[in-house]
Amino acid sequence: MDLELFYEFGSQYSYIAVAVAEQAAKAQGLDLAFRPFLLGPIFKAQGYSTAPFVQFPQKGAYVWRDIERVCEDLGLPFQRPSVFPRKAVLASRVALVGMDEGWGIAFSRRIYQLNFAEDRDIEDEQNIRALLSDLSLDADAVLSRALSPENRERLKAQTERAEKLGIFGAPTFVVGNELFWGQDRMEQALRWAKRAKALP
Amino acid sequence: MDLELFYEFGSQYSYIAVAVAEQAAKAQGLDLAFRPFLLGPIFKAQGYSTAPFVQFPQKGAYVWRDIERVCEDLGLPFQRPSVFPRKAVLASRVALVGMDEGWGIAFSRRIYQLNFAEDRDIEDEQNIRALLSDLSLDADAVLSRALSPENRERLKAQTERAEKLGIFGAPTFVVGNELFWGQDRMEQALRWAKRAKALP
Numbered sequence: 145m146d147l148e149l150f151y152e153f154g155s156q157y158s159y160i161a162v163a164v165a166e167q168a169a170k171a172q173g174l175d176l177a178f179r180p181f182l183l184g185p186i187f188k189a190q191g192y193s194t195a196p197f198v199q200f201p202q203k204g205a206y207v208w209r210d211i212e213r214v215c216e217d218l219g220l221p222f223q224r225p226s227v228f229p230r231k232a233v234l235a236s237r238v239a240l241v242g243m244d245e246g247w248g249i250a251f252s253r254r255i256y257q258l259n260f261a262e263d264r265d266i267e268d269e270q271n272i273r274a275l276l277s278d279l280s281l282d283a284d285a286v287l288s289r290a291l292s293p294e295n296r297e298r299l300k301a302q303t304e305r306a307e308k309l310g311i312f313g314a315p316t317f318v319v320g321n322e323l324f325w326g327q328d329r330m331e332q333a334l335r336w337a338k339r340a341k342a343l344p
Numbered sequence: 345m346d347l348e349l350f351y352e353f354g355s356q357y358s359y360i361a362v363a364v365a366e367q368a369a370k371a372q373g374l375d376l377a378f379r380p381f382l383l384g385p386i387f388k389a390q391g392y393s394t395a396p397f398v399q400f401p402q403k404g405a406y407v408w409r410d411i412e413r414v415c416e417d418l419g420l421p422f423q424r425p426s427v428f429p430r431k432a433v434l435a436s437r438v439a440l441v442g443m444d445e446g447w448g449i450a451f452s453r454r455i456y457q458l459n460f461a462e463d464r465d466i467e468d469e470q471n472i473r474a475l476l477s478d479l480s481l482d483a484d485a486v487l488s489r490a491l492s493p494e495n496r497e498r499l500k501a502q503t504e505r506a507e508k509l510g511i512f513g514a515p516t517f518v519v520g521n522e523l524f525w526g527q528d529r530m531e532q533a534l535r536w537a538k539r540a541k542a543l544p
Contacts, residue, residue, distance in 0.1 A: 190402055202390055202512035206523055213522075213532070312402035322413075323406055328528055332413070 146174040147337040152183040152314040153232035156211050159256040161315035161327040174337050180239040181303045195229045221261040232266045237290040346374040347537040352383040352514040353432035356411050359456040361515035361527040374537050380439040381503045395429045421461040432466045437490040
């Protein structure tokens with residue numbers, strides 16, 4: 145593992161990162177680990193009353209325009225969600241199971257698609273079931289693993305690790321102890337990962 | 345004028361933008377207007393109790409590391425200031441005078457140098473006088489213009505214009521009604537300005 149990508153399903157910039165990072169890392173021969181986590185508890189601990197983009201309306205207004213422009217440049221579909229930020233505890237638990245089983249990235253992309261291209265609820269169990277079926281998975285079996293105490297604990301641990309690393313927003317790329325916050329820092333993170341890999 | 349750069353002397357990312365934007369715009373044949381303004385009143389109006397990087401310590405810690413890395417990449421000297429954010433009302437007033445007289449950008453660069461490379465007070469009148477003398481200017485005459493009621497009003501008006509544009513942080517590039525927040529959005533802003541210029 146050369147670098148990590150911490151992402152949260154409610155975060156619009158994470159949508160972009162998850163859409164493009166796998167291929168970008170592969171193109172540079174880098175092994176990128178996907179780390180779904182929850183920003184809610186971190187925001188709360190850091191003194192935000194809600195997502196910063198909601199708490200500070202001018203920044204929020206800017207950010208929706210910014211993401212529109214970035215998605216247009218990248219050819220990614222985008223529709224501003226009617227609910228923001230959307231909670232995604234179940235989806236995050238499912239994504240963790242998917243990481244073990246090889247379908248976690250594809251699942252994550254589809255969750256983002258629901259949230260930021262189709263404006264649909266991503267916490268709704270029926271939507272998640274439909275998505276798992278689309279991926280030819282046994283939704284009952286996956287949900288049962290996702291809701292196991294061990295898996296709940298894993299999501300909590302991943303979120304705690306994010307907090308300990310100093311993560312305060314998403315997406316965040318991690319190379320060793322270096323954080324790179326924002327989808328627009330991806331190229332820099334990849335450069336650092338390449339450099340770190342080349343060290344003896 | 346093809347695009348504008350709103351910057352604040354207390355802002356570390358504005359330091360980078362002011363250091364590199366003039367040349368970058370010139371290289372693309374674009375006419376860039378420099379707009380010093382004050383973030384303090386805007387932060388206050390938007391519900392921040394201080395600079396966001398101070399109000400939210402994890403983000404603050406990240407940002408100092410980030411700027412160190414970015415300055416290293418660009419070959420810009422950087423030293424974390426012992427006081428942050430530094431106020432710079434007088435320096436901003438002087439910069440406005442300088443914009444009329446052709447030395448405003450050079451003066452701005454030196455103020456940033458004091459703040460972010462030499463960790464010196466940028467509101468101190470003696471430091472500003474020394475800097476004006478370095479630029480072969482008559483410090484008394486400049487300060488008298490800077491402190492005139494008309495010039496004080498201009499800085500206020502520029503700050504109010506920034507607020508009306510929806511600016512919530514610095515640096516911000518402006519192309520028509522489009523905002524591009526952050527030194528890392530400069531290339532995108534230049535692309536937009538080029539496109540806008542090419543329109544019939």
